[in-house]
Amino acid sequence: MAIVAFELLYVLGGLAILWLVWRALEWGWLRPRRLGRAMRAQGLRGTAFRFPSGDLAEETRLLAAQRAKPLPQSSAHDITARVQPLVHKAINEHGKISMIWQGPTPGVILSDPKLVREVLANKVDYRKHELPSNFVKLIGKGLLTHEGEKWAVHRKIINPAFHLEKLKKMVPAFTNSTIELMDKWEDLIGSDANAKEIDVWPEFQDLTGDAISRAAFGSNLSE
Structure with missing residues (x-):
């Protein structure tokens, strides 16, 4: 009787292991392959699925490459390639509607404002x-x-x-907050621009709080 029970447990344990292996295979390999084929059949182009982490390794590599070099002053406002290099690369190579892989899950990139509005609505x-x-x-x-x-x-x-008209009324508050911050920096630096460095991260945090205070409550952050 004990031998039969042991054999039964052995069989059940083997079935449980097979089930877990199948679930892992379905999650990390078979399902992404099916989704990739289905999305390409609909005309969606993008990166190929890489087992098991998708585009994570490529995104890490692109981010490291971008952060290893200084941001050119001539493109200070064009930071997409630096902040989201994988998305930037996918759009350049595959178009404004393209696909990347977030692990075994495909992510669709929409950079057409009309389509973004449709999704949000x-x-x-x-x-x-x-x-x-x-x-x-x-x-x-x-x-x-x-x-x-x-x-x-x-x-x-x-x-x-x-609404656009309400946002326009907030512009003076944002402008005043920014002007006061720039005046503060000019006073800190003085006449010699190379004499002092400023940690802008807490300054920008205060700038956000000050802009919200002015726009929502009519008073600055210090008040």
Whole structure:
């Protein structure tokens, strides 16, 4: 009897291992291959899937290459290639509608404003990725996590705040905050531009807070 029970456990353990292997193979190899073929059949071009991490290694390599060289002053405002080199490369090689791989999951790049608007306005056909529960607890539930009708209601509530005419009225507040920051930097540096370095990261954090304070509450951050 004990031998039969042991053999049964052995068989069940082997089946469980086979099931786990199949699930891993389906998740990391078979499903990405099917998705890639299906998306290419619809005319979508992009990078080929690399097992098991997709384009992660390539993105790491491109980021390291970009950060190893200084940003040219002539292209100080054109930072896409530096911040998102993989996306920049995919758009240049495969077009404004292209595909990259985030692990075994394909990601579709849309850089056409009309298509982006269609996706953002369609609450049924385009669903968000499910966020980790710990991340949801950190940021709280809101427009970023809601779906369907609940998302539509929240979007309708906040939409008036982003009308163009209201945003135009905020420009003077943003301008004043920026001018005051530049005056502060000029006072710190003095006449010799090479005499002092400024850590701009906390300065920009304060600039954001000051702009929000002026636009939303009518007073600067220090007040």
